Amino acid sequence: MTCTVLKPLQQQETSDETKTDRFDKLVETLKDILGPSSGITSDDVDVGDLMDAMEQYTSDDREWCPYAMADDSRGYTRNLVDEGNGKSNLLILVWSPGKGSPIHDHGNAHCVMKILRGTLTETRYDFPDGDRNKPMEIKSISHHKENAVAYMADELGVHRVSNEGSDFACTRPPNVAKSGCHIFDLRSGKKSYVPKCGYYSRYGHLVKE
Template sequence: MVTSEVCTTAFLSAMQTCCTEITALEKFSQMYTRNLVDSGNGKFNLMILCWGEGHGSSIHDHTDSHCFMKILQGNLKETLFDWPEKKGNGEMTKKSERVLRENQCAYINDSIGLHRVENISHTESAVSLHLYSPPFDSCNTFDQRTGHKHKVRMTFYSKFGERTLCVSMGSLNN
């Protein structure tokens, strides 16, 4: 079993990566991109996420994974939400929101709630480093107006600096 101490150690080690190495792994597109840097022998995924101007994620869970995030460039807004009621028939409850600035870190897991991350700048891109442990290949996204959830497959825009064929997060039928 991977402990939070192992995750923290791996994340802190990864943060010492040379800036030129990270810059080489940054890949931007029309949507935010998930770029795999290290698969951690199946124990974690380390990724560079690149956020163009105005790009953002859906409200999502982390499939019982720990998520550590560090802002490498720019600013990102994180909005936390409570889990929706079982019926999923009403507007989701916003718990908090904050703007994370360069070099700030954040942590979330499913016991904390759900979140959305977005680059609120319309003139500058942003880059963040994420460590997920254990790694996961699908998660649930949520409609803010209704709380309805939708299972999606997670994909990588690039792996280890090489572009992948899979370009978007695909829907999975429940």
């Protein structure tokens, strides 16, 4: 296993204003939107508010790199930043060059993703047609660049996210806590249930497996 804590792309003087850390303010804003009891599956959460908050943040890797741990033996790592109210967690995902996620759904939850570094490719597929054994059908392919915000939900299909670049890429999604999802075989459409995805790090500290 190769664990790397990502470093800022540019080493710069950090002003007192920067030290107030807009990234931490984003974390607090997202927590305020979700409130004390709502998750991103909840009807009382306006996804547009989550997207607006993420769009207003301009990525500064001096602020979030301490949470971003990479492992090039994996497609990506899941790094916990904040547990929020226990129903939605905030993560930084670090995507290894040339790798990506399996095709997956989102367990009937919203997925809002902020690109913090690099460019990620999102390939969307139609949900498999019942129990028919046939290849997954591509609906669209999008390239999300740094500072873009992307949205995905099960009514839009299923998707795969991949990093086709030569450097690690990073994203910031609110994540469903304590619930799983399905992954899908590209050739047959067969789905498998994944009950829970663990964390690679928590609050900037590697989780020992």
